[in-house]
Amino acid sequence: MGVLSLKLFYTKGGVAEVTPSLAEAEADVQSLVEGAMEAMLGVRFLASEYSTGPAHGGRIDSLGLDENGAPVIVEYKRATDPGVINQGLFYMAWLVDHRTEFQALVRERLGTTAASQVLWSTPRLICIAGDFTRYDLHAVREHSRSIDLVRYRLYGEHHIALETVAASVLGRTKAPTRIRRVGAAGTLPAQRAPQAVAYLASAVDALLLGLGDDVKKVRRQQYDAYQRLRNFACVTPRQDKLLVYLKATPAAVDLVPGFTRDVTGVGHHGTGDLEVRLRSEEDVERAVELFRLSYAAA
Known part of the structure; x- marks a missing residue:
């Protein structure tokens, strides 16, 4: 070495x-x-x-x-x-x-x-x-x-x-070949929301694990954590969306209402002060750079 x-x-x-x-x-x-x-x-x-x-x-x-x-x-x-x-x-x-x-x-x-x-x-x-x-x-x-x-x-x-x-790399899953479109106009159809959220979670899982060979996934009852030495993302599913909490500094990000939020001092599952709300494939695609930023900061 x-x-x-x-x-x-x-x-x-x-x-x-x-x-x-x-x-x-x-x-x-x-x-x-x-x-x-x-x-x-x-x-x-x-x-x-x-x-x-x-x-x-x-x-x-x-x-x-x-x-x-x-x-x-x-x-x-x-x-x-x-x-x-x-x-x-x-x-x-x-x-x-x-x-x-x-x-x-x-x-x-x-x-x-x-x-x-x-x-x-x-x-x-x-x-x-x-x-x-x-x-x-x-x-x-x-x-x-x-x-x-x-x-x-x-x-x-x-x-x-x-x-x-x-x-050592634990908790890895096979990455999907692409992110499937889950709804029109950036929303999840109510009748398919649970299945769509599950698919979004699978796509996000593959993206986060794919950021580096040192990424590990840790399952807790309330969230899934993705860590290097430290956590850089925590994912919590909701009925109609995914909430992802990142270690990226909220002040360094242009916050977008309905998509990103500063949760410093706000109680939530997992770690990280930047909340990202994912409801569609477009949301996942524009969150990729935030994922990378948080990975680099961990």
Whole structure:
């Protein structure tokens, strides 16, 4: 694996390249990420160096809970370590066998509601390292667990870059060959609304999953989330439309009444402050650029 291709330049008083570097110690990377885990990974921090007990004999670098309520293990390596995935899966097995203990931790740190909504169907492993081997990348793509391999680089004293280099892809469906017209004049006929909404949902599913090889789909009772490291879209069906909540910044978008809405501070299922309402194939087509914008921001 090569180093990050990003080049960063300092331009005040001349132009000088800021060269990437690795941390002096694994703990330095861990400290940086744990200090801003929600902003960097979309994960609420729960615990550091969590002991798995004398029988298991290990310490999980970081424990957290993601935006959809899935348990998250984060393991760090300063440079390249061919054992990082196996180590993480070792801890994952312990976590799945100790659900009550994890939920007690969530209850203590985040409250009763969060503890009651832990999503055990998709626990996640995020490995952050200086680099990974080609065998690591192949293993992740073949594995049935949710695993993200994230490469880091430090730029000077105040910048860290994170790049997802491989992710296990769960929840993918076959994309339809085209979006079928579901109604005239941008509406859904009342007698066919449920079937039409279902078809729109299938088309949107294919579009969102097709944005990148690192996209994963997570099903919750109230919505379907599409995530990279963080959610970038949450889809909720209604009787006559689809509601899609995106991570795109509403202020950066020209809002169109009846199509897009700023829901910052407004209660809704899923995550994201930009609501997109889809009632027809035309709506889906004009939402594609918003999907891409949100994907890029995640």
